[in-house]
Amino acid sequence: MGVRVSSANSLAVEDLGSAAQRDRRKRILDATITLASQGGFDAVQMRAVAEQADVALGTLYRYFPSKIHLLVSALQREFERTEAIMRERPSEGDTAAERVINSLKRTTRGMQSDPQLTEALTRAFMFADGSVAAEIHQVGMLLTSMLTKAMHPEGHDKLTEEDVAIARVIGDVWLSALVGWVTGRTTAAETGQQIEVAVKLLLRD
Amino acid sequence: MGVRVSSANSLAVEDLGSAAQRDRRKRILDATITLASQGGFDAVQMRAVAEQADVALGTLYRYFPSKIHLLVSALQREFERTEAIMRERPSEGDTAAERVINSLKRTTRGMQSDPQLTEALTRAFMFADGSVAAEIHQVGMLLTSMLTKAMHPEGHDKLTEEDVAIARVIGDVWLSALVGWVTGRTTAAETGQQIEVAVKLLLRD
DNA sequence: TGGCGAACTGGAACGTGTTCCTATTTTAGA
DNA sequence: TCTAAAATAGGAACACGTTCCAGTTCGCCA
DSSP states (O other), X not given: OOOOOOOSSSOOGGXXXXXXXXXXXXXXXXXXXXXXXHHHHHHOOHHHHHHHTTOOHHHHHHHOSSXXXXXXXXXHHHHHHHHXXXXXXXXXXXXXXXXXXXXXXXXXXXXXXXXXXXXXXXXXXXXXXXXXXXXXXXXXXXXXXXHHHHHOTTOSTTOOHHHXXXXXXXXXHHHHHHHHHHTTXXXXXXXXXXXXXXXXXXXXX | OOOOOSSSSSOOGGGOOSHHHHHHHHHHHHHHHHHHHHHHHHHOOHHHHHHHTTOOHHHXXXXXXXXXXXXXXXXXXXXHHHHHHXXXXXXXXXXXXXXXXXXXXXXXXXXXXXXXXXXXXXXXXXXXXXXXXXXXXXXXXXXXXXXXXXXXXXXXXXXXXXXXXXXXXXXXXXXXXXXXXXXXXXXXXXXXXXHHHHHXXXXXX
């Protein structure tokens, strides 16, 4: 456990030898988050990220080969943080449906408290092509794992194929709903409803 | 007098008075589809579209205020064509699940026969922001309607709230699967499975 | 038919993602 | 410690979406 495939594209933390490099990487991602929080996807401009991270433009591209890689990597780091919080303090509820809905609502609420950041990260995620597959896959796994844990908090031994399939479907609906929200096509309330409906359809105990 | 727009920011067919204008619009969309089929999203370059449609760049932007509007409008036209075919020759099957799966597989197969075009249109759809809401909504309605018709071919009188909710969820899964496929993260076979699993979970008669 | 406003043309110009190049600094190995 | 290789800085250059402008053509109507 804990082994992560280092991407062929972005430089993952494990690939970075020196502390200075790890620090550069952190500064870059911090700058990305800051700019995204302030102005969303469009405000994350490569020159601005480089300047704020105190790094040359070429170096930025050395660490992250494109804006999309950069944002998806930032998303990955944020999501890992979220997942850690979830692990520490799992959502409570009597039924699987309740726990799943609670998990997603908590996560969604967190994202809605910083709409610009969410917009930037979600856009990047949806726009990512095959060259970002490794990073995307990581995030997808985290999401599915978060959902299956909410479904079966006792342990993962009991997980059936169907459980995983259901988690995937819920994840898909959540993503679609999120895209609708960040692109201004639906409201936060509608997003919540959309997820709730899907979960209730899929998890009728 | 200023330019009238119907429900969207793009110039819809109804807004175009003269036959020459309708023809220009058609030429633009044709050029878009041609270029998209050949090289996908990246190949749909505004200068290239303008040149191939034999129209000035400024005119192109007059008809479609952005590349995203252009592509989503092209998607809309294609989808209307698909929907017409479906109406003429509905999918057969004994159960709602079978018919829905057949519909989606037929549609998906059509898209997979032109991967570049599908990539271009899907990317645009997922990247579209609030300013394209009208066009997006149109497409969403077509999709939901296609699905509910497959669920209840007899007529729409019997449609319950739940039916529509289910159709929406299936649509979400289909979109997510499509994004995975066009971005090269999943194979065509996996896409089909993903949909099949979701439909079977949601439509267990 | 003449004139007027809208639409169109052709192309310059700007912003931002991305690439590339040279000089300088840092790192690793002998 | 010295040196070669790798990493970084700094910045020019290019591509494509988008905007803008001056001149021309088109369509309508008095």
